[in-house]
Amino acid sequence: MEDIQLSRNFWLRWVPCWWLATPADVAKLQETTARVLQPLREVFGPVSVSSWMRWSDGCTIRSGSHGQGGTVDAVVSGGKTFEAWEWGNTHLMPSGYIGRWIYEPATSTQREHLHIAPRADMLAYNGDGRIQSLQELPNGTMYVFQEWVAGTFTNPYRLEPIVATARAGMPWWLGAGLLFALWSFDMSSQATGGWTLKHS
Helix, strand or coil, X not given: CCCCEXXXXXXXXXXXXXXXXXXXXXXXXXXHHHHHHHHHHHHHCCEEEXXXXXXXXXXXXXXXXXXXXXXXXXXXXXXXXXXXXXXXXXXXXXXXXXXXXXEECCCCCCCCEEEEEEHHHHHHHHCCCCEEEEEECCCCCEEEEEEECCCCCCCCCCCCCCCCCCCXXXXXXXXXXXHHHHXXXXXXXXXXXXXXXXXX
C-alpha cells in the first residue's frame, strides 16, 4: 500500500502500521477521517491517531471494533481531548455515523485519548447498533453520558429546541419611514420635556 492523503490534513502514513492497510481499510479510514478527525482538526488543531486496527507495537491486529478498520483512538493537541469529546457530543454525534464516542483519561498504561468507533464497525463486530457517548472514569468504570436512539439523533443534554418561523417582510422604504417617524416623535417629546432618560 502506498501513502495517500486521507483528507485535507491527514495522511495514511500517520496511522500506525499504515503500510499493512488494504484498500478496504483505507476506505474506512477515509470515512472516519472525513466525518470525525477532520472536523476535530478544524476546531481544535492537530489531531493524531494513536491506535487503529493494529497496535503500533508489533503491528498485531486488535480485537473488538478496532479489528474492523474504521475504529481509531485519537489524541487532540494542547490537552484539548476532553473538550473535543464534549464538543463532539453536540456536533458529531447527531450524524449517526459514530457508534461509540468514548473519552478515556490517562492511566499508568495509556495516554488520554478518544475512542471513535463507527456504528458500522460495531454492527460488523457484534451486531450492537446502540449509539453511545461514554466517559471512562479513572477507576475504570464507564459512565453512560448519553444513549442515542437510532433514527432520531437528538441530544437533550446539549441542544435546546429551536422553533423557526417565517413571515412576509415589509418593504425597506416602509421600515425606514417607520423608524424616521419614531425618531421624530422621540426628538419632539424630548424638546417639550415629555420624555427624559433615567439612569439607574
